[in-house]
Amino acid sequence: MHTRHVIELSPSGKTFEAGDELLLDAMLASGLSVPFSCRRGACGSCKVVVTQGQYRAKQLAPDAPAPCYPLAANELLLCQSHACADMRLEIPGWSLDTPALEVEATVLSKRALSPDIIELVVMPDRPLAVRAGQYLKFRLVDGDSRCFSIANLPADGDGRLVFQIRRVSGGLFSETLLGDLEAGDLLQLEGPFGACTWQDDDAAPVVLFATGTGYAGIKPILLTAMKRDVEVTFYWGGAQATDFYERAFLDKLVIDHAHFHWHPVLATEGRVQDVALSHGHNWEAAQVYACGSGGMISQTRAQCLAAGLPSHRFVAEAFVPSGRSSADTLLGSRDGTWEKVGPRYSLDGMLAAREKTVRALAAIASQLTVGMTTGAALEMASQQLQAMGASHTWHPTYIRFGDDTVRPSREGIDPLRRLRPSDIVVVDLGPVWDGYEGDYGDTFIFGEAPLHHDCRKVLHEVFDETREAWLRGMTGCELYDFAEDRAVAKGWRLSRNLAGHRIADFPHALFGDKELADLEITPSEMVWVLEIQLCHPTLPIGGFFEDILMR
Ligand SMILES: Cc1cc2nc3c(=O)[nH]c(=O)nc-3n(C[C@H](O)[C@H](O)[C@H](O)COP(=O)(O)OP(=O)(O)OC[C@H]3O[C@@H](n4cnc5c(N)ncnc54)[C@H](O)[C@@H]3O)c2cc1C
Ligand code: FES
Structure with missing residues (x-):
């Protein structure tokens, strides 16, 4: 009988057994989730850190190319290695469990911020790791859902989540279900999702745009920017004066932070992007974030890029209707053999990943210089992707x-x-x-x-x-x-x-x-x-x- 070795994954302590087969195959057979892709030692997805134990490299066919992914002395590729003894491994950046995307949340409070905007505060049953600018899906009956941005930085407080929701005429959630919610009620939430998030570029002056409750997506980015010593300018578009429902908060921020300015822009007076362009920002160096109507976002993007903003420095989220769409219906018709997806697959997740990859490509291309090898x-x-x-x-x-x-x-x-x-x-x-x-x-x-x-x-x-x-x-x-x-x-x-x-x-x-x-x-x-x-x-x-x- 072949010897079986016990492979422990730290820090979870979960184990699987491996014999003569490749570590990747043994781990897959155990039912644990495994990061992998090419199976030929090229992509590095299956890289792990060896903290204990012996292993040997896969025997290669005489004409097979050697694995080319560069490894540190304490790393191995699961797809290229066999265990020779009990081992302890760490998989950087990987959670063994499919991340818990669905949480139950208890309503803590609800209040009107303006005649048609409600603030809803909820406490999830476990803390959510949220990046500034992300949103959650509110699960409704029959698999339908609605998206709302997390308007605070949950990690800076007790983990509560704040939403700012505009009443939409005929809206199932905002006009009917939200009205019935009371403190203590439970909600099913999913997420967080979204790639319109803080970009960690501490040097760039920040220009923020929102229309209406697009402010909910922008506020956490604003709060994050305020922690850095950068120039921040915010343009907020609204149809009427009551649409600037956090005016007092913003006015106070101006007093407390010399580098912060904000400009309410009534629709009768102009468009946010025109006002911003007339202020003459240093667009070549700026980092721009925009949340709100699709029209505002596409026009702002076009105008900022024309003014010199590099394309990867425009990050945006359009607050479009988020109920069940024709796209979701279409996703249900995938082929059962060739088009399978995993448990966390979602249209939002895929679109956010695409958007981020497009931005990464633009950022990388902008750093290519003549003479570079x-x-x-x-x-x-590699550094750009990691950053x-x-x-x-x-x-x-x-x-x-x-x-x-x-x-x-x-x-x-x-x-x-x-x-x-x-x-x-x-x-x-x-x-x-x-x-x-x-x-x-x-x-x-x-x-x-x-x-x-x-x-x-x-x-x-x-x-x-x-x-x-x-x-x-x-x-x-x-x-x-x-x-x-x-x-x-x-x-x-x-x-x-x-x-x-x-x-x-x-x-x-x-x-x-x-x-x-x-x-x-x-x-x-x-x-x-x-x-x-x-x-x-x-x-x-x-x-x-x-x-x-x-x-
Ligand atoms: C990523 C993301 C984040 C969002 N964050 C927020 C947020 O923080 N706060 C917020 O108030 N909204 C936000 N929205 C918009 C919100 O999800 C939608 O308005 C949602 O459909 C409202 O749900 P409802 O059940 O009230 O209305 P629904 O039943 O979905 O819609 C009722 C009717 O109104 C129309 N409608 C709904 N929303 C809009 C809209 N935004 N523009 C034009 N027509 C619309 C629909 O087409 C439909 O005819 C976000 C949207 C996205 C995609
Ligand atoms: S799966 Fe690509 S290197 Fe192992």
Whole structure:
């Protein structure tokens, strides 16, 4: 009989048994949740710290590439190692239990802040780790829910959660259920969700925008900013004077903090973004947050970017109707074999992870400089992802310059290759944020070389046309044949090495590694990533763009 070893995971003390099989397989078989993805030693998702015990590396086939993920002396990859003795391991940044997302909360108080805005204060049955700017879902009957922002910093007090809720005409929650709530009543909450959160950039001057109860999302960010010694300016838009329902609080803040200013903007007098633009902020250096109506957010974003704000420094949440939507209905129609998701999968979680990955990509691209080596760029990207709060990368970060842009992702690259003044660059990120997988990649051009610019233009055209073909109902297989035809028609070649893949709550690898290009059904929304890699027919020039398939 083969020896079985006991593997203890600290600090939880949970254990599993492992024999000759890989530690990853043993842990999966035990039913414990495991961070993993590539299974070939490339992504580092399954990295653990060894605090006790002996292990040996997996025997590799003669032609198999060696695992390339860099490890410290006390680390191992579960997918590449076997236990030789009882062991004690730590998994940094990973909770063994699916994080408790659903909590019961007791209503503590309810009061009117204005004729149509109610403050609701509740105490959850266990503390919630909330980042400034996040929101919770209020569970209603039949699986329906409503989103409301947490308008305080629960960790600064006793853990209570404060909400500011506007009465919406005909609103099931705000007009009916909220009115009936009394102190002592119980609510079912889920979360926290949301990527419109404090960005931890202590140096940047902060500009805040809200319309109406968008203030609820902005207030915790304002409170966090006030703890730093930064310039903060807040523009609050409202239809009438009573919409500025925390005017007294803000006026006091102005007196207490020399670096804080706020401006109420009545709709009859103008729009928040116009007033802010007329004040001449240093947009190149600013960090902007916006919460409220979708119209305000899209216009503010466009105007701030035009004024010089880098795109990754605009962080926003639109307070749209949050009841059951057609998107939720669509999510219910996923294929039971190829489109499985994990227990914490949600549209909000996936969208927040996508938004954060898009921002991370913009931040990383803005730090690429001519003369930098690929190795230095990868190090910079890793630091950026960590600084933004990524717990893992479910696939390695790929950054490729020049000739390396035509290589498939699994092929090695030259870490000493330098970014040239006229160059083409591919960046592909696969971070995990709060248990959700992000995946976003794009191509960036340095200099004016017409072929580089043509590559990027055609790349985005092929992606957009293929996405439209998906909306018309094409299967995964058909999509890649279609993309290939479109690429060739435009004078480029589609590299079929990158053929699309699943995405979900981490780790989607639990549900197999089916490629989108092999899928014989129409892919559902929000569970697949469409990847397009183009190569020049003869020259070493390539481009890559990918995004989640979504409407
Ligand atoms: C991430 C997020 C955070 C939010 N945070 C807050 C918050 O802190 N405070 C707050 O007051 N609201 C917030 N909202 C908006 C709130 O979730 C919705 O207004 C919600 O639908 C209200 O629920 P209800 O049951 O009262 O109305 P529902 O029954 O959902 O809607 C009734 C009718 O009003 C329309 N409607 C509902 N909300 C809106 C809206 N915002 N704009 C235009 N039409 C609408 C609906 O389309 C429907 O016709 C947030 C929304 C999101 C997405
Ligand atoms: S390195 Fe082990 S799963 Fe990727």
